[in-house]
Amino acid sequence: MRLLERSFYQRETVEVAHDLLGKIVVRQYYHHLLAGRIVETEAYTIDDEASHSHRGQTHANRAMFGPVGHAYIYFIYGNHYCLNAVARNQNHEAGGVLIRALEPINGIEFMKQFRGITDIHNLTNGPGKLAQALHITKALYGIDLTQKGELYIVDGQTIPEKDICAAPRIGISKATDVLWRFYICDNPFVSRKS
DNA sequence: CACCCGATTATCT
DNA sequence: GATAATCGGGTGT
Numbered sequence: 001m002r003l004l005e006r007s008f009y010q011r012e013t014v015e016v017a018h019d020l021l022g023k024i025v026v027r028q029y030y031h032h033l034l035a036g037r038i039v040e041t042e043a044y045t046i047d048d049e050a051s052h053s054h055r056g057q058t059h060a061n062r063a064m065f066g067p068v069g070h071a072y073i074y075f076i077y078g079n080h081y082c083l084n085a086v087a088r089n090q091n092h093e094a095g096g097v098l099i100r101a102l103e104p105i106n107g108i109e110f111m112k113q114f115r116g117i118t119d120i121h122n123l124t125n126g127p128g129k130l131a132q133a134l135h136i137t138k139a140l141y142g143i144d145l146t147q148k149g150e151l152y153i154v155d156g157q158t159i160p161e162k163d164i165c166a167a168p169r170i171g172i173s174k175a176t177d178v179l180w181r182f183y184i185c186d187n188p189f190v191s192r193k194s
Numbered sequence: 195c196a197c198c199c200g201a202t203t204a205t206c207t
Numbered sequence: 208g209a210t211a212a213t214c215g216g217g218t219g220t
Contacts, residue, residue: 042201050201060216077202078213084201098201128202171201 001154006146009068009087013095016087017043018166018182020097022159024105025083027134028150034110034134036102036124037156040183040190042169044084046094049174053094064094069146072096073131073138080128083136085145085153100127100170100181102134103189126191159184167194 001024009016020041027034044051052074053064063072064086072084088095102124104111111123111133124130131137136151145153163186166179170191183190 044201052201055217058217074201075215076200078200078215080202080213082201096201100201126202169201 001156003146003148004069004153004155006067006069009085009146010089011087012089013045013087013092013097014043014180016085017041017097017180018164020085020099020153021164021182021184022156024154024156025099025102025130025134026152026154027107027136028148029107029110029135032107032110034107035105036130036134037105038099038101038153039103039187040099040101040181042098042100042182043087043180044096044098045088046092048178048180050169050172050176051094051096053096057094061094063142064096066142067144069144071140071143071145071151073136073141075138076128081131081137082127083131098127099130101125101183101189101191102130103187104133121188125189165194 020038023038046053052061057065068086070086072086083099084096087097112118115133124133140151143151165185167181168176169181
């Protein structure tokens, strides 16, 4: 499995969100490798009212203004971390792709332990859930996802266009018209149906 | 320093 | 399907 190159992330954010489906998130946790296939994503651009980057750079969102291919991680609702891959083309100042759901591939027993449950379909089918299952916290903020390390993304199968669904993003109140949520249709690990 | 809110989840009914 | 839990960050005083 090859690492995704920096150039992969240096394209339109929405395109990268679409193309990240089928790619593999790898978490090296001490000597263990936890991995999952991306089955659901959402794009957030700087022009987008729903994006954390829309009101300009702050200390918390600085990663989204930094080099593409790095991780933007945020904490929400008092409990949950969420993982984004920084992605944008050269015309834009900021942008990110929220990783919303994974299909567990490797290290499933550790994921169960980190999540405190045994149901495999409830392990990584949500952005906060997958962060907990892979032990992703702010300690990994800004990490380069194009280099082997504690967290990175490698190539996987290409998903046929007919198997990709687009829908409005979840949990936002602004810019609900655009279909910037992508998921693999009929995949049982997607956070929810549309 | 007080206030408000949120790219969610678990746990009810 | 409804709602409580929970707390860091942004904003304004």
